[in-house]
Amino acid sequence: MIKNPETFTIITFGCQMNKSDSELMEVSLTQEGFVKSNNYGDIIIFNTCSVRKHAEDRALAYIIEARNTYRQSIIIVAGCMAQRLGQELRSNYGVDLVVGPYHSPAIGSIIKNYIQNQSIRQYTSQDASDFVSRIHPSLVAHKDELPWHKWVTISHGCQNYCAYCIVPYVRGKLLSFPSQQIIDYCTLLIDNGITEITLLGQNVNQYGQDSGDIPFYSLLEKVASLPGLYKLNFLTSHPKDFNSEILHVIKDNPVIARSIHLPLQSGSDTILQAMNRQYTMKHYYSLIEAIHALLPMVSITTDLIVGFPGETQRDFEDTLAAVRTIQFDEAFTYKYSPREGTKAYTLPDSVPDTVKQERLDLLIHTVRDISRKRLMNHIHTTTDMIVERISKKSDNEVMGKTIYNQPVIIKGGKEDIGKKYTVTIVSVKGSTLYGERSA
Ligand code: SF4
Structure with a gap:
């Protein structure tokens, strides 16, 4: 191992939550005196994703190559794969330190400690007392890709246990951050020139349900009313928790984007139930109706999975029918990917890959067609x-x-x-x- 490591590199995989965590890690490392390097540095951190097998395989390929090439560097795996594989990464891939999502924002001091005595090499406990907050005033000076925009994480983890999803296992249960801290942080951002904010959580609509804090619509309203903000976005919603109070707040606050991402996942009640999504198509359609009733001009986007275990041709056709009826502005479409540890992993992966691919292709084609027609509706507006x-x-x-x-x-x-x-x-x-x- 390099004697006095000075430089670090973070390679980030996966979702916006991971990108935000990488920002926090960068701040933590800089505060401890390490210097960011654009090349592989003395310390190489892989902030990983476990949502799909492909994402893990890709990260593992990077880790193996880095270990073989940079034998003296400290190699660290952080994020969801660190939580899921833990010890295996150290034993089988020569990783020096494993840091799960609860601990990653404190990675600077974790590494300092490792350099000094190498006694602890794994940080994956999920005790509430180990959780390191994501609201960090030092992030104000840290620029996003768009220098006037900031992602603001309002909660961590999820306890919905959708049958296909690894998130509740790797990120732990829902932890909402105190609303006053969020509002103070947003105020500070705006005072420092930020004009666009995106509130971020696995299911933002559930905000406060764990802590007894104000509900999401109230938080949204408070942030929207901060003077100086041009635009406010929020991600991601869950149809079981999205409600008319949220819609009224959007309607009354022109600063909130007219863009609602409402993951449907499947148009079949049978599959929705097997996925443990906790809503029916009737409920989803009623939400779409309520959205259009209050917000005549709005973009509705969604996520869809094809080939979930047990999905019949009829179930898939229900998904296509839902897409045609709802006329989504955009849909992110995926083939089901079994994740070890989830409930769906125990079910036979009954849809052959060729069928999954055919369904995916047809779905993408349908979505694109609708999407273009929806765009045409904006002409002259x-x-x-x-x-x-x-x-x-x-x-x-x-x-x-x-x-x-x-x-x-x-x-x-x-x-x-x-x-x-x-x-x-x-x-x-x-x-x-x-x-x-x-x-
Ligand atoms: S709501 Fe479902 S899909 Fe979203 S993070 Fe939670 S368990 Fe995963």
Whole structure:
């Protein structure tokens, strides 16, 4: 092992929650005097994902290569795979330190301790007292990819135990962070020039149910009313907990994006029940109706899984029918991937891969078709957008996102980045809207 390690690299896999955790790790390492390196450094951290087998295999390939190539570096696995595989990573892959999600924001002091005495090599306990908070004022100075935007994690973990999902096992039960801390942190962000915030949790709608804090709609309302905010987003919702109070808060606060991500997963009640999703299609349709009744212009997006154990052709057709009826603006579609430790793992993976692929292809085709038609509905409408970057196709054009979180191109230059404009949509090319700035 390198005697006095100085530099570190973090390689992040998986979801936004992991990206946010990597930010916290970077802050923790910097506070302990380590220096970030763009190449593999003295300390190499893999912040991993376990949601799909493919994600774990990919991370393992990186870990094996790093161990073989950088024999003197300290190799650390953090995140969900660290929690799931623990000791196995140390015994079979030569990993020096394993740090689960409860501990990862304190990784700087964990590494310092390891360098000094190497006595503890695994941090995977999930005792409430071991949980390191995600709300950290030092993150204010840490820029997101978009310098005016910040992800704000409002809760950690999940206790819904959807049958296919590994998250409750690797991230632990729901832990909501104190609302006042969240609001103070958002205020601090806005005071420091942040104009767009995304509230983040595995199921934000369940916020406060574990701690007795204010409900999610109330937190959403409080953050939305902070002066200086251009746009507020939230991810992810769960149909069993999404309610009309949340919708009313969206309706009354124009700063909240008109974009609701409501994972459906399957259009078949039989499969929804097998997935332990705890809602029926009747309930889901009633939510869609309520959304349209209150928010005439809104983008509704979803997640869908094909090939869950026991999914018949009829079940799949129910999913297609739901997609056609609801007319999602966008859907993220996946083939079912068995995860050891979940309830679905004990069920026979009964749908052959070729059938899963056929279903996925048809679903993607259907979603794309609808998505394009939905985009056409925006032509001649006026909407707000925030400019994100110069367009890839032309230096005289910029790309931003509308209040529906859809990409839109307008004429502009570098000086427009981060600015909010009102635009009229004039055309659609591929899956991109084109607009003109209103005078
Ligand atoms: S709500 Fe279900 S799918 Fe989402 S994180 Fe929790 S268990 Fe996983």
